[in-house]
Amino acid sequence: MDKFVINGGKPLVGEIEISGAKNEALPLTVASILTDDMSVISNISDLADLRSMISLLEVLGVRSEIKDNVLRIDPSGCDGYEAPYDLVRKMRASVYVLGGLLGRLGRAKVSFPGGCVIGTRPIDLHLMGLEKLGANIKIEHGYIIAEADKLVGTEIFLSGPHGPSVGATVNVMLAAVKAEGVTTIKEASCEPQITELADFLNSMGAKIDGAGTPLLTIHGVKELHGAKHTVIPDRIEAATYMIAGIITRGNLLIKNCVVQHLEPVIQKLKEIGAEFTFDDGCVRVKATDPLKPANIRTAPFPGFPTDAQPQIMSLLATVPGISVISEGIYPDRFIHVSELNRMGADIKVDGAVAVVKGVSNLSGAPVMASELRGGAGLVLAGLSADNQTVVSRVYHIDRGYESMEKKLASVGADIKRVSE
Numbered sequence: 468m469d470k471f472v473i474n475g476g477k478p479l480v481g482e483i484e485i486s487g488a489k490n491e492a493l494p495l496t497v498a499s500i501l502t503d504d505m506s507v508i509s510n511i512s513d514l515a516d517l518r519s520m521i522s523l524l525e526v527l528g529v530r531s532e533i534k535d536n537v538l539r540i541d542p543s544g545c546d547g548y549e550a551p552y553d554l555v556r557k558m559r560a561s562v563y564v565l566g567g568l569l570g571r572l573g574r575a576k577v578s579f580p581g582g583c584v585i586g587t588r589p590i591d592l593h594l595m596g597l598e599k600l601g602a603n604i605k606i607e608h609g610y611i612i613a614e615a616d617k618l619v620g621t622e623i624f625l626s627g628p629h630g631p632s633v634g635a636t637v638n639v640m641l642a643a644v645k646a647e648g649v650t651t652i653k654e655a656s657c658e659p660q661i662t663e664l665a666d667f668l669n670s671m672g673a674k675i676d677g678a679g680t681p682l683l684t685i686h687g688v689k690e691l692h693g694a695k696h697t698v699i700p701d702r703i704e705a706a707t708y709m710i711a712g713i714i715t716r717g718n719l720l721i722k723n724c725v726v727q728h729l730e731p732v733i734q735k736l737k738e739i740g741a742e743f744t745f746d747d748g749c750v751r752v753k754a755t756d757p758l759k760p761a762n763i764r765t766a767p768f769p770g771f772p773t774d775a776q777p778q779i780m781s782l783l784a785t786v787p788g789i790s791v792i793s794e795g796i797y798p799d800r801f802i803h804v805s806e807l808n809r810m811g812a813d814i815k816v817d818g819a820v821a822v823v824k825g826v827s828n829l830s831g832a833p834v835m836a837s838e839l840r841g842g843a844g845l846v847l848a849g850l851s852a853d854n855q856t857v858v859s860r861v862y863h864i865d866r867g868y869e870s871m872e873k874k875l876a877s878v879g880a881d882i883k884r885v886s887e
């Protein structure tokens with residue numbers, strides 16, 4: 468297992484290029500199996516989660532190749548319908564093959580994704596949506612077994628206790644594009660990856676309207692064909708490096724961003740006192756003390772993303788005053804707090820709310836990443852802390868950040884990957 472050894476306290480200065488979005492590439496890869504033709508997806512990042520998805524699709528008979536960040540995917544041999552536990556447990560987005568296989572083969576047997584360190588993460592909305600389309604679903608021996616002689620369009624309401632579900636919207640879209648008749652999804656997720664998935668499916672011949680709004684209308688078509696698509700830049704990676712610039716009181720140019728997707732994060736970072744300038748897909752961010760505390764509530768897009776919550780918490784831990792962070796999506800996503808407190812932060816959690824009392828500086832310590840974004844938050848804390856921080860279990864971070872340590876080292880961070 469690798470760890471990051473960080474000698475903190477150095478302001479980051481320079482340029483960082485953002486890679487393709489993980490959360491867009493994953494559903495697109497599964498959407499490719501809805502035809503027998505080859506699809507070509509560009510701007511693919513080298514991420515453990517994408518490798519996991521490609522391994523899973525290989526088991527189902529899909530052939531693929533990645534060269535120069537371009538994924539060529541040949542689904543013509545995809546006749547397997549069983550997604551085994553060993554592959555699904557690595558990544559929850561594996562559950563997208565449920566909708567993909569139902570859309571392709573009319574049957575799927577997919578391991579039930581288990582609990583997760585950031586919360587219980589149920590899939591009831593996914594299963595309800597697929598059932599409404601006509602799938603017969605049973606849970607047996609830890610597997611979801613779904614079958615449908617035919618799928619038929621209908622009206623589906625996809626909001627849960629914490630708002631719309633990204634994953635359920637993806638699964639229903641994948642199953643509905645070739646269903647008979649019209650499917651309307653009410654309270655659909657409006658996240659950018661849903662808009663991109665709809666664009667990709669439409670370029671394959673699907674008829675989806677309303678992507679990016681809570682009302683999606685899908686007119687079923689008989690056949691889809693292969694398509695080409697370029698993945699948009701990863702907004703959470705961009706947010707993470709913006710915060711890296713601010714937490715080290717540095718000056719970074721973040722290249723290759725969709726600024727509009729970053730608005731909720733940029734607004735909060737401005738409120739905290741960071742300065743931004745924008746130029747053609749590039750964002751320059753710089754910060755000097757004093758910064759101000761802030762109150763944040765995570766919410767579905769266009770709200771503040773839960774996937775940037777641990778990172779901004781690390782920043783607020785270094786800003787004198789009281790900040791309050793409420794988790795509106797994953798009420799238990801605070802596993803990074805005890806590690807931050809070991810670095811001298813003063814954070815108290817009560818239910819879904821964390822009260823952060825900023826300190827003048829964090830102190831380096833050995834800490835452990837327990838999940839992807841929490842791990843990124845600990846790296847940011849290490850960059851700002853005195854002395855040395857060792858972040859272990861960086862395989863969590865490798866799931867969603869391409870060469871994080873190299874990108875940070877290129878702007879002046881003292882960070883090394885070490886194999887344990």
Ligand code: UD1
Pocket residue numbers: 490493559560586587588589590591592593594627628629630631632633634635660767773774796797
């Ligand atoms: C996706 C993102 C993840 C992000 C999350 C929230 C991908 C691959 N992952 O995850 O990075 O943190 O959105 O923005 O895109 N829920 C239910 N029932 C369901 C499904 C979800 O109650 O059937 C709840 C969840 O527990 C959570 C909320 O709905 O509280 C949102 O979850 P969802 O949008 O489904 O997250 P994911 O798609 O798993």
